[in-house]
Amino acid sequence: MTDLLDKNLLAKLNSLRIVLDKPVKRYGKGERRSTNKGSSLEFADFRNYTKGDDPRLIDWNIYGRHNQLFLKLHEDEEDLALYVFIDCSTSMGLESSEKLDYAKKLAAALGYITVKNNERLYCACFSNKINKSFRDASQAQKTLGYFNFISAIKPEGNSDFASSVSGYLKANRKLNGLMVVISDGHFQDDIVKTLNLLGSMNCEVVFFHLLSKSDMEPSLEGSIRIVDIETRENKEITINRSAINQYNEELQRWLKATRKALESRGMKYVQVKTGGPLEDLLFKELKIKGILA
């Protein structure tokens, strides 16, 4: 358990909870205020009565004063479901699994926060298929099981988000809550297709885009053959200043395009440099972005 997160961090995580911007569909009662009008004691709003409404909800006091039928709406309270998708393709395992390790820690932290707040947790690691999944650890005592699940993730296969996750999503149409995708963004398939699929779910989506130091500043030189770790596609190039400049331009263009594609669909994009401390991400950046509170 402490392999992933140290005790101090775990203690600090107890104070955090996940914030949802979007109303989520009701899925059982929970401790979280729902945007659905429901059966709690908290008053929410009034509205005109229409045919088919439950007559038990009519506010008879208003009817007495105004001779009009109004329904009295109450806040609904519900559980949050957190869906964590970890990219475990081989590209995440490059450079001594720097990115995958970071992804595991991030997933562990988010999962811990979720479980601590008595909310439901789902986790799946994917490459070109769902390799493993972890279901519902709403009980705090199941944290250990979750951590063990995370620890056992190994990099394998090509990253094919659409084909791997779409099956899961289609089978779980009713998913709602917060969906977190932790990946280096190197998908073999079309990311737009994947994003459209995510957008069709009744979930809030946060995309953690992991970038290692060598992604940002590749330390290559001379005449080399670069090999795609997943597809094994290769290319012989000579690294010189202009090649590095071209790469940087291409990287920035790709990062910008990815961010734009996500944000235009109402999804949150968080760029994470894996060399930085996890605490900064959790306690600063995610708080600023309103993902954690």
Place this chain on the structure above:
Amino acid sequence: MKLISPLSLFFLSFIPLLLLIYLLKIKRTDVFVPSITLWQKIARDVQVQKPWQRLIFSLLLIIQIVILALFSVVIAKPAIIGNKSGKNMLIIIDTSASMAATDVSPNRLEHAKKKALDIVGDLSKNSRVTLISCSNKANVLSISSNDHSTIEDQITGLNAGGSPTNLSNALLIASGIMRSTNNTEVILISDGTGLRQLDTDYPVRFIKIGRESDNISFKSIEYKASRTQPDKSELFVSVLNNGDKRKNAIVATYDKSGRLIDAKETLIDAGKVKNISFLLSAGAGDEVALRLQTNDKLKDDNEAWAFMKGSKKPKITIYTEKNLFLEQAFKLFTADIKVIKPADWNKVSTRDSDLSVFDNFTPPNLNYSSNLLFINPPSGNQLFNINGDISPVKITNSDPASLLTADVDLSNVNILKAKRIGVDNLLEAVVESTGGPLIAVGEKKGKKFIVLPFDLHDSDFPLNYSFPIFIANIIDYFSASDSEQQNFSPGDVFKLQPVADKASIKDPSGQVQEFDSTKSAYYNLSKNGVHEVTYYQNGKTAKSEKIGVALVNSAESNISPTDLHIVSGSTGKNKLNDTIEALEEIWKPLSILILALLMIEWLVYLRDA
């Protein structure tokens, strides 16, 4: 353009090797990246999976091929046929006294040096040059060298020697060098003074230096006690105008301490000799310096020295049956003459005689108590061999430098027959005929002897006006055995007389050279002025004499530039060919180009990297 070592073009075969390097694929290390997508736009080096790759145009490759090609060409020693002379040169520069003449500015030698420098400058770099400077002896400065800058330095450093011209050594050396070299041109840069004809077995190009003949010089000087006035001395000076215009000159005489004694002005016709006599008081001393004050072109011959001749008249003993010619001739110069019949030769002591004359006779034993003159000696004497007769007798050569023949005109002398005497290391011919020497001199046991191998009665020589002069010369020659009054030329070698244990010579600057032995001792007279020779016997001064070193040489003073008549042949080996080696190597600019290309290649490499 020509390549001197074309085999070096072999290096051009490295160009395909260079191309091969470019054709071969580079062995690359595999670098794994998360996705190749981001690298797709970077120009790929290779697109095919083969050990060979398509040759891609590269500026570097082009530059490298050019560098390699240029390098091959450079080490093949490219040369262009330049306009410079490709001959080898043997340059003889006359540095004799006459070359100091100032008729060309600044003087003839400087002019000659400039000509020589021009010749060397026009030579191609691989032409070999032999440089010989020559006055009375030859000095080889460089042999077959292509270090032109050193040769130019050597030419620049030449000085006029002050000596008369003697080309024979230089031509002998040149001849030796010509035999071993090829394609060599011999150039003689001289004013031709003192030379008439040049006999060589190779072609000689003569570059004449000088324009004018304007020079006045001393021809002869004689200083002796007056016969008529005991307390006076007489100085006879002949002054020669070598120029082609009538000219004025002042002859000034100075005593030992440099004080002017007397001066006379004279006007000398072109090409003529003017005799001037001075009657000097006894206070003038035994040494007089003479200076010619005239505005001529050669200053070095305007100074000479005169030394008092011994006033003692020689005692002469003539052994002859009867020879009136001889007796009369000698009587002109001295009254102290004994005439002895050969039969009485051992009855009269000759110990106090200065000169013994043997006419048609030689005594069985020679005691060398006096100097000796042999006239028509019979065979069987101790000094020289006689091998038959010469008839007819034709005079072929006469040593112009000998004191014996000075002012003696032998051209009208006829000799019916003469004895053929063998010339050995004891005898030296002064006048030669077709069959052997007619006048020969020698020296034995410190005494000089002269041989005339013909009977005066068989010749018209005694009737010739030159005969008394010859007799006077003989007396001078023998009295010069005490070597009084001699104006040596600078560069002459003075032979010390083997009469004492030790000797010393003090030169005009006061430097003294000691001689442990006077036998075979020689002194090089290099400085103009009076030299004092002192002989020591048993630690005491036995004898001292003075010799003057000055340019009193009519041939050298005649500075008129002479067109040499060069009689030359051409050795078969030494064919002049101007194009064979007239190649100028051009590797330097090519090397600079290679360096520039290397820099460009480096810059291109940096730009691409």
